[in-house]
Amino acid sequence: MAAAEPPEVVRSAGPQDTERVGARLVRELHPGAIVLLCGDLGAGKTTLVRGAVRELGHPGRVTSPTFTLVNRYAGGRVPVSHLDLYRLGAAGLDEEDPALLEEELAGDRIVFVEWPEAAVAELGPVAVRVELRHAGGDAREIEIARTGGGRG
Ligand code: ADP
Numbered sequence: 001m002a003a004a005e006p007p008e009v010v011r012s013a014g015p016q017d018t019e020r021v022g023a024r025l026v027r028e029l030h031p032g033a034i035v036l037l038c039g040d041l042g043a044g045k046t047t048l049v050r051g052a053v054r055e056l057g058h059p060g061r062v063t064s065p066t067f068t069l070v071n072r073y074a075g076g077r078v079p080v081s082h083l084d085l086y087r088l089g090a091a092g093l094d095e096e097d098p099a100l101l102e103e104e105l106a107g108d109r110i111v112f113v114e115w116p117e118a119a120v121a122e123l124g125p126v127a128v129r130v131e132l133r134h135a136g137g138d139a140r141e142i143e144i145a146r147t148g149g150g151r152g
């Protein structure tokens with residue numbers, strides 16, 4: 001297993017910048033990679049995933065899976081699962097929907113997880129942890145920590 005690198009910190013001036021960060025990140029990932037996305041509501045987690053999903057050539061709109069828990073994208077170069085576990089809150093995944101992660105953990109997908117706290121135990125080794133922070137107006141600070149583990 002490779003050693004963890006120091007985190008990379010990039011500034012984003014607007015949604016298109018954040019999409020570009022997602023596009024650039026996904027080019028280095030392999031199927032089975034799990035990416036955690038942390039940050040307040042509106043920080044740009046879904047925007048970053050949109051850039052990644054488009055970069056892989058998936059057709060159609062990329063929307064927030066807040067109510068569905070997961071959106072799955074097929075038809076691009078690598079299938080993607082985009083989870084948003086916000087509404088699980090403290091209940092935890094095993095209470096809510098134990099079978100939810102079955103497809104994701106088969107390992108042939110790139111998996112993005114917003115609000116991962118409810119499922120850290122079930123998710124397995126994480127390749128990348130992204131933290132997005134408001135930095136005034138449309139500015140965001142995006143910290144990308146590659147763990148050196150998981151299937152990055
Ligand atoms: P989250 O998933 O973290 O709740 P979203 O990506 O759904 O956040 O929403 C981010 C909102 O903030 C969008 O309305 C987007 O247009 C806006 N926004 C403004 N500046 C940025 C930026 N630099 N990066 C990402 N989103 C931004």
Ligand code: MG
Nearest residue numbers: 045046064114
């Ligand atoms: Mg979101």
